[in-house]
Amino acid sequence: MTQEEVTLTRAQARAIAVRAQLLTARRPTDLLDLVRHLGSVQIEHTAYVAPSAHVVAWSRLGADYRPDDLDDAVARGDFAEILMRLIPAEDVADYRAEMANWPGDPPLREWQQASIEWLAANDECRRDILSRLDIDGPTPAAAIPDTTLVPWKSSGWTNDKNINAVLSMMVRRGEVAVAGREGQDVLYDLASRVYPEVPLPPLDEARARRSARFLRAMGIARSGGQQDPREPLTIAQAGIPARVEGLRGLWRVDPAYLDDEPNRPRTALLSPLDRLVFDRRRTGELFEYDYKLEMYTAKTKRRWGYWAMPVLHGDRLVGKLDVQTDRAHGRLLVHALHWDVRPTGALRAAVEREIADLAKWLSLPVVFA
Template identity: 45%
Template structure:
């Protein structure tokens, strides 16, 4: 009988941090970073910077330029967008089998079947005039899309979302007003895809390499799972119920040079709030949807990483008109030692320099 290896929480945290490229050994460029992280969340909130930009800056540092990312996405086609995430184009073959299975929900499948003429109209319009915004496309739906949310009766956008999900349409680029869509054949390269089972295993392997440590099975997430099945090495984390899977490359990698980082609330290191508590002992809630009086840490507080520990939250707001990064508060989970406070201040200064503004401290 093979014994299961037991990791301390500190060892588990070290693995997660290394997997997410948050050590002093920074990655060299954007493509390398996206390939290692596997996904970059897309979120329109820009209290400080767009989510993908903030995540890339936190890894690459001052050399990162958002214009370089846009070029890699739109011009060079090194990155593509699918199901709410930017992804490396090198991973496209792993997602083609999932795309080809068709819409995920029965209601979406039935709606598309009832609107076959509408579907053809959109594809024909993109073929002639694409790329286009949703507002550029005529709504010829026979059956409207019904939901209790914001997509109700937004037929063009909903059909574009579904066609993007199944790989007939793709996001060409984004501007200040949102996404432009085109035929996927103009955006995606012609690549062979592996069989379904091999693709699913490949996706899980890629996911574990980016997370470092993950559950075998977890609650389903929109867009990108957080579990990995039987991939990797099974371990126990001391003091935490259940078992985990770990990337074998990182299991015995040893310590690396630490650094301090300011993270997006949507960063994959902190996105899984259950794992966040179990491994890092860190409590975090994104409070932008709470009334101001109910917030503990701020509208869009940034988790603060120091070495392999999450030690607090930064409540800051970018004021472009005033040319300042306004520091509302630095919430210390435990009082910072002098060297820790200096490291956090230095990272705040670096963030402001990258944004091209001054720091306004209370």
């Protein structure tokens, strides 16, 4: 593959990003193929509108998508849950290769070394968990006795949540896996009973494949730095180098999107956790779009709403839709539509059609506050 550098306009880069995320009028038709292409779908069970994974699928597949489709695929073993994401089962071995390298490449950072020492100090608890899961099978964290000797300390909400901390490390080590859920409770089991039984690939090969899959799903991404806060994934040498006019630094682009196929634009409402907008820096640079998920922001300081949905129109992000599934009154409640552009009549009509489609998918009437 040639490594000759290409230069893109910002509009070309945006078009590549939208096409790679399957958000053009050429919709995918199969859920499994969709997730295979995206590489993963993040799990977030906050259902202010609907759980994020379902919104991601709906925004691509359209009104024919049903949440049971995803749930059934998980039950069949088509996907595995890793790091709060659903991963195609055939890709799990590449993640397990990274787990076998826990806590990361040397030289270890201070927090990585501290994790090793803390887990070693609580090795008896770790062994208790393995024994309990071996006998009992899928078990929620709340049902596992806390036998840690050294409490987990952090400055955040995980402070003193000892069993959760042990389980998190055991998941990252590849000893324990998420086996399912009961309501909001995560069920844990031995990884050997959850993940497909296949040989682990060499770590460098696994990383190269994951980087290539990530770039295929994103279309274009920064060449350096960790791409995801949950995992040590870098683009490395995937794709080819690119420059984007008006932006500093080097990017990597998947050459499959450098053909002359024109984008067929459409309008879409996105989950706040959608990968098109999840990297806020990339979103700001390519789309010149200011966005933040405000569910963790004090109500008085929110600009757009608790779970405001980014609005895509063609290759531009044009606004934020503050909308809520009001279950108490059986309606889809639209609080506000915050425009980032001066909307034309055609744009307003296109967004209103998407709101109507969202309501139809949720089987709810639309009410504008």
